[in-house]
Amino acid sequence: MSTTSVSRRNFLRVSMITGGGMLVGFSTLAEDEKLPVDGTPFSPNAYIKIAPDGTITLMSPNPEIGQGVKTSLVMLIAEEMNVDWQKIQVEIAPLDTKYGSQTTGGSGAIRSRYTPLRQAGATARVLLIAAAADTWGVTAADCYADNGFVVHKTSGKKLSYGELAGKAASMPVPANVPLKDAKDFKLIGTRVKDVDAKAIVTGKPLFGIDTRRGGMLFAVVARPPAHGKKLQSFDDSAALQVTGVKKVVQVKNSIAVLATSTWAAMKGRKALNINWEDASKLESTADHDKAFKDLLSKPAATPNRNDGDVDAAMAAASKVLDVYYEVPVLSHAQMEPLNFYADVRDGKAELYGPTQVPQSLVTAVAKELNIPAANITLGLPRQGGGFGRKLRPDNGVEAALISQAAQCPVQVQWTREDDMQNDFYRASGMFRFKAAIKDGNLEAWQQSFACLSNGRSPDTYPAGAVKNLRIESHSLPTNIPTGPWRAPTHNVQAFANECFMDEVATELKTDPISFRLSLLKKAKEQPVGRLAYEPDKFISVIELVAKISNWNKPAPNTYRGFSTWFSFNSYVAQVVELKMEKGKPKITKVYCAVHCGKVVNLSGAENQVQGAVVDGLGHAMFTKLTFKDGAAVQTNFGPYNFVKMRNTPLDVEVAFVPSEENPTGLGEPGLPPIAPALANALFAATGKRFRRMPFSDDIQFA
Amino acid sequence: MPKYNFTVNNKSVSVEADADTPLLWVLRDQLNLVGTKYGCGVAQCGACTIHYNGSPVRSCQFPVSAVGTGKVVTIEGLSEKGDHPVQQAWIDMDVAQCGYCQSGQIMAAVALLKKTPKPTDEEIDSAITNICRCGTSVRIRKAIHLAASKGGKL
Numbered sequence: 001m002s003t004t005s006v007s008r009r010n011f012l013r014v015s016m017i018t019g020g021g022m023l024v025g026f027s028t029l030a031e032d033e034k035l036p037v038d039g040t041p042f043s044p045n046a047y048i049k050i051a052p053d054g055t056i057t058l059m060s061p062n063p064e065i066g067q068g069v070k071t072s073l074v075m076l077i078a079e080e081m082n083v084d085w086q087k088i089q090v091e092i093a094p095l096d097t098k099y100g101s102q103t104t105g106g107s108g109a110i111r112s113r114y115t116p117l118r119q120a121g122a123t124a125r126v127l128l129i130a131a132a133a134d135t136w137g138v139t140a141a142d143c144y145a146d147n148g149f150v151v152h153k154t155s156g157k158k159l160s161y162g163e164l165a166g167k168a169a170s171m172p173v174p175a176n177v178p179l180k181d182a183k184d185f186k187l188i189g190t191r192v193k194d195v196d197a198k199a200i201v202t203g204k205p206l207f208g209i210d211t212r213r214g215g216m217l218f219a220v221v222a223r224p225p226a227h228g229k230k231l232q233s234f235d236d237s238a239a240l241q242v243t244g245v246k247k248v249v250q251v252k253n254s255i256a257v258l259a260t261s262t263w264a265a266m267k268g269r270k271a272l273n274i275n276w277e278d279a280s281k282l283e284s285t286a287d288h289d290k291a292f293k294d295l296l297s298k299p300a301a302t303p304n305r306n307d308g309d310v311d312a313a314m315a316a317a318s319k320v321l322d323v324y325y326e327v328p329v330l331s332h333a334q335m336e337p338l339n340f341y342a343d344v345r346d347g348k349a350e351l352y353g354p355t356q357v358p359q360s361l362v363t364a365v366a367k368e369l370n371i372p373a374a375n376i377t378l379g380l381p382r383q384g385g386g387f388g389r390k391l392r393p394d395n396g397v398e399a400a401l402i403s404q405a406a407q408c409p410v411q412v413q414w415t416r417e418d419d420m421q422n423d424f425y426r427a428s429g430m431f432r433f434k435a436a437i438k439d440g441n442l443e444a445w446q447q448s449f450a451c452l453s454n455g456r457s458p459d460t461y462p463a464g465a466v467k468n469l470r471i472e473s474h475s476l477p478t479n480i481p482t483g484p485w486r487a488p489t490h491n492v493q494a495f496a497n498e499c500f501m502d503e504v505a506t507e508l509k510t511d512p513i514s515f516r517l518s519l520l521k522k523a524k525e526q527p528v529g530r531l532a533y534e535p536d537k538f539i540s541v542i543e544l545v546a547k548i549s550n551w552n553k554p555a556p557n558t559y560r561g562f563s564t565w566f567s568f569n570s571y572v573a574q575v576v577e578l579k580m581e582k583g584k585p586k587i588t589k590v591y592c593a594v595h596c597g598k599v600v601n602l603s604g605a606e607n608q609v610q611g612a613v614v615d616g617l618g619h620a621m622f623t624k625l626t627f628k629d630g631a632a633v634q635t636n637f638g639p640y641n642f643v644k645m646r647n648t649p650l651d652v653e654v655a656f657v658p659s660e661e662n663p664t665g666l667g668e669p670g671l672p673p674i675a676p677a678l679a680n681a682l683f684a685a686t687g688k689r690f691r692r693m694p695f696s697d698d699i700q701f702a
Numbered sequence: 703m704p705k706y707n708f709t710v711n712n713k714s715v716s717v718e719a720d721a722d723t724p725l726l727w728v729l730r731d732q733l734n735l736v737g738t739k740y741g742c743g744v745a746q747c748g749a750c751t752i753h754y755n756g757s758p759v760r761s762c763q764f765p766v767s768a769v770g771t772g773k774v775v776t777i778e779g780l781s782e783k784g785d786h787p788v789q790q791a792w793i794d795m796d797v798a799q800c801g802y803c804q805s806g807q808i809m810a811a812v813a814l815l816k817k818t819p820k821p822t823d824e825e826i827d828s829a830i831t832n833i834c835r836c837g838t839s840v841r842i843r844k845a846i847h848l849a850a851s852k853g854g855k856l
Binding site: 066197198336613615 | 703719720723724727730731732734735736737738739740741742743744746747749776777778780781784789792793794796798799800801802803804805808823826827828830831832833834835836837838839840841842843
């Protein structure tokens with residue numbers, strides 16, 4: 001492989017591959033970063049390979065965790081290359097610095113790849129055309145690319161991309177390849193089915209948990225049974241007697257049992273005799289809740305935001321609303337329990353497994369094992385859900401340490417109970433909201449948030465729309481590990497904010513949608529302080545959801561709740577419809593309007609929003625995790641009450657505001673507004689406010 | 703260790719395993735049929751659903767010693783070419799997100815449609831109690847209705 005041509009402007013690199021194919025790479029060098037001297041290969045971050053037989057391969061730099069990125073990234077390339085997307089093979093790239101950041105989180109994959117991957121595709125197209133023109137001795141302008149071929153306009157001659165690839169790789173790379181106008185898109189914005197659909201429905205071994213390698217043992221790990229406990233001593237003699245158990249190794253505060261099958265390893269773990277000792281305080285949910293209330297009784301030392309004079313407005317109010325909202329701890333409960341394959345021998349590590357953070361996983365393994373990162377390879381399977389859990393690399397690090405200690409390849413399998421006891425949980429918290437009402441107006445708004453660890457209220461809507469506004473956050477130190485969970489902070493903040501907004505609208509006897517629109521109009525015309533959102537986009541989703549849900553013409557015997565939220569640069573407005581069946585609410589339909597810039601894969605985008613709605617509804621209705629003396633009380637589905645089909649809406653209608661702007665986030669923004677939309681619908685149906693999740697603690701669902 | 707002979711996907715198999723070993727782990731670890739998934743181990747999530755003599759069974763709570771001479775079908779054995787009407791409906795509706803639970807969902811749906819060729823929404827609610835963490839229930843329901851509307855041999 002040799003570097004033949006480098007475009008300084010786009011940092012694209014095109015190379016020839018053995019046998020006459022072409023490889024297009026793309027590098028995201030920072031502006032102040034220097035390009036390597038000509039002739040020195042530099043590392044591109046995304047690859048399109050065109051083989052002489054016409055096979056096109058995209059090495060997807062982002063792990064696939066169910067967000068549909070394998071499919072939508074293919075679409076970006078196919079659009080600009082004028083090739084059938086079904087002809088493109090996609091592989092999840094192993095960890096390699098040449099791919100740039102491979103982290104998947106923060107609804108960022110499409111946002112960050114939208115332009116670079118299209119540029120790579122467009123460059124490939126231009127080079128293929130140039131190669132054809134050169135072959136025929138005509139000008140490039142007389143040729144066009146169509147469905148995997150370059151065609152000569154006048155003669156109708158054509159050559160396939162495969163035939164042209166070798167030559168294309170030697171053509172000079174143009175400095176600035178124009179991208180297609182959004183209005184000319186043929187593929188982007190259409191419905192494309194998941195590229196792995198067939199493999200999924202036939203049960204192919206796509207996932208980390210399916211890893212089977214020669215000489216590999218299955219491991220199950222005994223970890224401290226409560227946060228705040230550590231290993232004192234253990235006796236493994238009985239465990240080693242279990243049929244199939246081969247080895248027992250201690251790694252830090254845990255003991256791994258390695259066996260010839262998962263079941264044997266589980267039985268071996270049960271047979272361990274372990275003494276755990278208290279290392280720090282054993283915390284309980286009841287203590288957390290009491291501490292939150294104490295924190296919220298005092299003002300925070302420094303508000304996150306403080307517009308106008310909230311205290312004066314409260315003092316002058318004719319009525320002050322003052323209410324609390326509560327949210328529980330949640331486990332990520334991604335469907336595929338954590339696992340990881342590791343083979344650490346002779347100072348080298350081969351790793352394969354589910355993670356959202358390939359780079360930091362390898363960095364952490366290198367540090368823990370004290371081996372150079374260059375000696376570590378990491379392959380990435382399709383992943384059975386992420387939701388933020390795998391933003392921590394603990395599963396990979398632990399497997400590497402176990403393999404190192406046992407000196408053999410190992411597949412570490414977490415049980416569901418292990419997952420729920422050893423999570424980096426969505427933090428529980430409590431909100432206190434106050435509103436000053438005077439002369440039929442909202443004069444002041446105060447939101448205070450107290451939560452486990454370090455939650456911080458986002459400085460967003462309705463900030464900018466209310467003259468006197470204060471946002472405060474309080475942290476409760478804890479030894480319970482917490483971490484990001486789908487739409488971090490937004491997933492609780494939206495609930496409290498948008499339920500309280502509904503309470504204020506009710507107090508003001510205004511329609512909840514009209515009330516939001518009037519606030520956003522104020523934010524647009526006379527913003528107060530910094531504005532973190534664009535009022536017009538907010539208004540566009542609210543108006544669209546009002547339209548598709550027939551907000552002004554409610555169906556008989558139907559109760560509705562509305563909510564809206566802005567996160568990851570996207571705007572979502574939702575309406576929940578429910579009916580009462582023998583006094584019990586049953587959700588029938590949900591309407592969503594979304595502004596997320598240009599939609600790449602309409603089917604995938606709609607699926608993400610529908611899924612976020614069901615995810616958010618289920619957790620709002622049923623799910624919580626509590627602690628008693630540092631141990632999770634709910635350690636598996638069942639007690640950890642997860643929504644099932646019968647409690648999900650029959651339909652979730654999703655409408656996107658048409659936009660040609662670059663895409664914004666979509667894996668997460670559909671979730672935050674749904675819990676408050678449901679709570680507000682429940683208020684419409686019952687006259688009662690539901691101020692703590694899960695709502696099933698206070699009402700029975702049909 | 704006791705030896706068990708039974709039929710999986712129309713093939714005779716012979717395995718040595720402790721009597722209490724759940725069929726799930728025999729399938730996954732010994733027979734390399736990994737399409738059947740582990741999700742909870744307590745028959746709550748349905749990711750491990752297989753067919754035992756045509757009925758849906760959660761294999762994580764089904765000991766190998768209970769299989770006897772019964773016939774086991776896993777997702778791998780549902781169709782030769784992956785074109786079972788329910789698999790096809792899943793593709794047509796673009797159901798999957800992460801995809802992890804879907805083999806169990808499909809096995810549960812096939813069992814439902816065998817018994818009830820044109821299920822109502824209520825019948826779907828009663829029969830499909832599998833968990834999908836990604837929240838694909840809307841499309842699962844539509845895919846079941848689609849497969850039902852096309853009829854075909856299940």
